[in-house]
Amino acid sequence: MSSTDFKQDSGRSASRPPTTGDIIADRVFRGGAYAAGALVVLLLIYILWEIGFRAMPAIERYGFGFLTSAVWDPGQEKFGVLAEIWGTLYSSVLALVIAAFFGVGVAIFLTQDFLDARLAQVFRTVIEMLAAIPSVVYGLWGIYVVIPALRPVAGFLNETFGWFPMFSSSFSGPSMAPAVIVLAIMVLPTVAAISQDAFSLIPYKTKEAAFGMGTTRWEAITKVMIPTATSGIFASLVLGFGRALGETMALAMLIGNSNQISWSLFSPANTLASLLASQFPEASGIETQALMYAAIVLLVISLAVNVVGTLIMAMSSKQKVG
Amino acid sequence: MSVLDIARPATDYVAPQKTVAAAAIDARISEIHYGKFLAVRDTNIAIEKNKITGFIGPSGCGKSTVLRSLNRMNDLIPSFRLEGQVQFLGQDIYARNIDPVVVRRHIGMVFQQPNPFSMSIFENVAFGLRLNRYKGDYKQRVEYALRRAGLWDEVKDKLKENGLALSGGQQQRLCIARAIATEPTVLLMDEPCSALDPIATRIIEELMLDLKKDYTVAIVTHNMQQAMRVADTTAFFSVDISRGGRTGFLCEAGDTEQIFHDPKQDLTKRYISGEFS
């Protein structure tokens, strides 16, 4: 409490010290704000602890072998996630390659004056809407549009280029290929948005300097703009990769949920997230614990990727300032 | 119509007993630091009641820093540290038991950039009253403050409009009305005209001359003519670069007449004559 009292103050003045209520409200509010800030930190710790605690029996029982075995057999209580780790990484990398090509292309298209401002805004909205479509809807669309459309293409590729590992099996419907295509569409808005930021952060004078040297528009883009935006583009890819790793529903609907490791795009496969989605509701006992272990594997992979991505973003924005 | 004719609204409070003309604020600042940087040294200055005290000096001389430490606005900068005393009506506002929030309620401030809140003109002026849980007639008090700020005729029909919709000069007068609505004892003005055009500046200068009958005003300005026009007392600050950084200090203070026509210090003389700025 304050003992401030300005006695000689003009009697007309409305100035009054804050009431006790005001001061208590201030303390409570500030305390609440600190608590809410701390909550996020505690939440992450609690998430790690809770899942880790539930997974402990499976971790003790299966140990490191869980990561190197590709068997998932609740009947015999044998569990391993090698096939899922492979499927998660393989699908995410392929999806990222496609999303990078289209996403960075879109970012260049939208930031380097290929469209007038109003049309660019419309197109930007279209790309952002891709992110607004729920994952299950993409899954449904994948089943009834992408898979039928792929069937003839896949058949042709398998017959003609069957020697190439990626086309080495016949098309099974739900498989890696439709999963990767849908995953790429879902990651594209992330890559496009963050790359756009990277391009728009480049000061106009940089582009002016390039044109001043007598470059064509594309020389300016490829020799000056893209190199300048590299760290931002890279960050967009890392964050897009993180998003791809955790994507669940569409993949669970499209990838075939089969425990096998294959290069072929036309074979069914599985990912960590879709393993959780498809097995968890019916699991019990040791299988639940094994699924918790699988969740930890996913958590560790995606946290690592996201931490790296966030750090790169922070570093690249510091570069811009300094 | 002159702003001087405005009748004061009745008030619930007992009329003040005028004390003998004395200093409202008596600052004895030996040092002000921002972290390791020494921003101001050796500044002893009294802000006399019902007078306008002008702070002048070259840029970076610490005049704004000193002004902002008179109502503890500088406390918002974490690395700020003041050595010395600032007496307000006989109390050291930097004493440990003093709440800076209360200090600011008694010593109002008008800033360099007009800074109305994003709310209606009426609510901007009533803000301080609500803050202090004033129990009287808000309309009367808001109208009075707006009249004193010379803004009433321009805004009386649009009190519900957003304060940010006004022109720059009007916004600054709105901020003055906001500051005086609670009738603080002292009004600090930090280059209040620097963002304004000459006409708006003139209006605000006239306003200051009118306000000093009831308030004590301290104003920072880098316009010497302005100090000559409005200030009763002038304080000239200068910069000392002998200690590494740019450290400001009070070079000379006195009657405005004396400072501008018979400065005692050589530095003051040279600054007044326009040798440096």
Place this chain on the structure above:
Amino acid sequence: MVAVMTELPGTPDLRHSLGDRRALRNTVLTVLLWVVAVGAAVPLVSVLYMLITRGGARLGTALFTQLPPAGLEMGGGFGNAVVGTLVIVALATLISVPFGILGGVFLGFVAPESKLADATRFIAKVLTGFPSILAGVFVYASLVLWMGTYSALAGGVALAVLMLPTIMLTSEQSIRMVPQRMKDAAFGMGCTETQAMLRVVLPTATPGILTGVMLAVAGAAGNSAPLLFTALFSNYWISSLGEPTASLAILIYNFSGMPFPNQIELAWAASLVLVLIVLAFNVLSRLISARRV
């Protein structure tokens, strides 16, 4: 008017030359870029086309008043899933908004430079890329096992975990965008920190905060993975927050794999409704942010 070039000896040729390799490469790349950009928009057009033709065909009031059909049954609807989705999302909003805004206040105003703020900001950013199914696993382990049942409440908590970081970070941004001089004015009037926050900063930042909340709500409404084993599903109307609850997303997931045309039609119709709900919140957030000063 015809420009006549009078070539002096030694004058460089400044004219356009279409056959030049630089110009050719320019044209090829530009055409390629247009193809890429249009290609990126094709999926959206296809999805919307399917939603309107397949889902729109079934649109009618029955969808919203009837319960999901079993096996070979004809007709039916998904009224319970619409209600369930709205209830779960409302719960998630109620839980995440107060903490999210308060956290944003902490990051943007109360102690923006503190060590705790750095940690919170970093973790919040990392959590925005957190696989949503893990929120489901977490709530299953902590809440579902503890309550002994799947419930709307558990679904709401799982979605709240995903919404919290988004709301927190967008609130921080909008609070920071309130001009410093407005904050100075508030303190200059003698506001306590809380009074400056509640009377000046928050009202000014409200449109931005609402934009963030709407975006988080839109994201949560379409998110189904965490509901799989928190809210689960139900074929009946919701009667309490403590029991398994239907949602549109899970209904689509369940029906998409069924061999019955009626259920597949319903899955399309449910997708249309879900997309409309999500887009409604997206549009709302755009409208709010467009009105910002």
